[in-house]
Amino acid sequence: MAKADGLSTLRKIILLMILAAVALGSYLSRVRSTDWIEPLWVTVYPINGDDSAETDSYINQLEQADFLDVENFIQREASRFSVGNADPLFMKLRMPIDERPPEPPASRNLLSIMWWSLRLRVWANGVERKDPEPGGDIRIFVLYYDPTVHITLRHSLGLQKGLIGVVHAFARADLNPQNNVVIAHELLHTLGATDKYQDGNYPVFPQGFADPDKQPLLPQTHAEIMGGRIPKTEDQAEIPPSLRNVVVGPTTAKEINWIQ
Numbered sequence: 001m002a003k004a005d006g007l008s009t010l011r012k013i014i015l016l017m018i019l020a021a022v023a024l025g026s027y028l029s030r031v032r033s034t035d036w037i038e039p040l041w042v043t044v045y046p047i048n049g050d051d052s053a054e055t056d057s058y059i060n061q062l063e064q065a066d067f068l069d070v071e072n073f074i075q076r077e078a079s080r081f082s083v084g085n086a087d088p089l090f091m092k093l094r095m096p097i098d099e100r101p102p103e104p105p106a107s108r109n110l111l112s113i114m115w116w117s118l119r120l121r122v123w124a125n126g127v128e129r130k131d132p133e134p135g136g137d138i139r140i141f142v143l144y145y146d147p148t149v150h151i152t153l154r155h156s157l158g159l160q161k162g163l164i165g166v167v168h169a170f171a172r173a174d175l176n177p178q179n180n181v182v183i184a185h186e187l188l189h190t191l192g193a194t195d196k197y198q199d200g201n202y203p204v205f206p207q208g209f210a211d212p213d214k215q216p217l218l219p220q221t222h223a224e225i226m227g228g229r230i231p232k233t234e235d236q237a238e239i240p241p242s243l244r245n246v247v248v249g250p251t252t253a254k255e256i257n258w259i260q
Contacts (some may be wrong), residue, residue: 034191034257036078040089042070042187043136045127046096049143049168050150058171059096059144067091069180070187073243077225081248081258092136097127101141101166104157121162138163138190140183144171156182158189165190177242184243185225191256196226196249202237203227207251224249 044067046059074089102119105112128135145153145168153168165186169179189195196208206212208227210220219232223246229237230245240246253259 036083036085036088036257039085039087040138041136042089042091042138042140043094043128043131044091044183045094045139045141047098047100047141047143048096049100049145052146052149052171054146054148055144055171058173061173062093064091064093066176067093067180067183069177069243070184073180073184073246074187077248077253078258081253083258092133094131094133097141099123099127100143117159117161120159120164120166124162124164138165138187140165140167140187142167142169142179142183144169147172147175156186158186160190160192163190178239180243181223181225181240181246184246185228188225188248188252188256193226193252193255195228196224196251197228201229202235203229203231207249210247210249221245222247224252226252 046062048055048059068091071089071091075087078085078088101123102116105116124139124141127141128139141164143166147170150170153170156165156167156169158165165183167179167183167186169175169182197203203209203224204227208224209217209231210222210224210227214220218234220230223230223237223240225246225248227249228239230240231237248258250259
């Protein structure tokens with residue numbers, strides 16, 4: 001009996017050591033991701049989200065240049081906040097993968113969310129281990145869907161723990177600019193930025209507005225990246241057509257360590 005209790009205690013100690021090592025590694029990765037000393041490498045893994053031939057055809061035509069808007073956006077906005085690194089981030093397109101990430105839980109139960117988060121990180125690490133190319137600092141998994149079939153898409157997400165984004169996007173070339181807005185939004189989530197919109201997707205004033213000092217306030221001409229939309233009236237806001245119509249506001253800049 002004493003021997004069994006001793007083994008049980010040893011297993012618990014080993015498990016705690018593993019969890020501590022994972023937590024430390026995750027913490028160090030998060031610190032490094034927002035020190036902005038070295039460029040961040042973002043790997044993009046395309047996934048056929050609806051198993052359609054149309055989506056396959058679109059994915060097979062994707063090129064590195066299709067994600068250049070995200071690089072340019074981060075570079076442009078970092079420069080506005082005088083971030084020292086001239087090239088703060090690079091996007092790297094990977095080969096498509098057949099695996100899909102674990103589905104998030106339907107409930108908001110904390111234990112369910114924690115378990116799903118762990119499963120997602122284990123899954124992402126497995127994908128990266130199979131990749132013959134070097135891993136990135138941040139991994140973005142983009143699930144594409146045929147827009148002629150899927151009019152609306154599920155909510156995308158970005159996790160700071162594990163530096164992982166899961167994006168749901170439309171498989172059509174003319175919608176790439178809007179897809180990149182979603183990718184940039186979730187990318188900044190992985191770096192610690194928080195949402196700045198309320199129920200109904202209307203941006204929160206003032207931090208969710210690109211220009212909260214504008215007179216008259218409405219209509220706005222740009223979206224704050226974490227506000228997500230361009231406020232036009234007191235109850236209507238539009239999806240920005242591209243990252244050219246999006247800025248990083250000071251609250252978001254502080255969250256990702258662009259300003260103190």
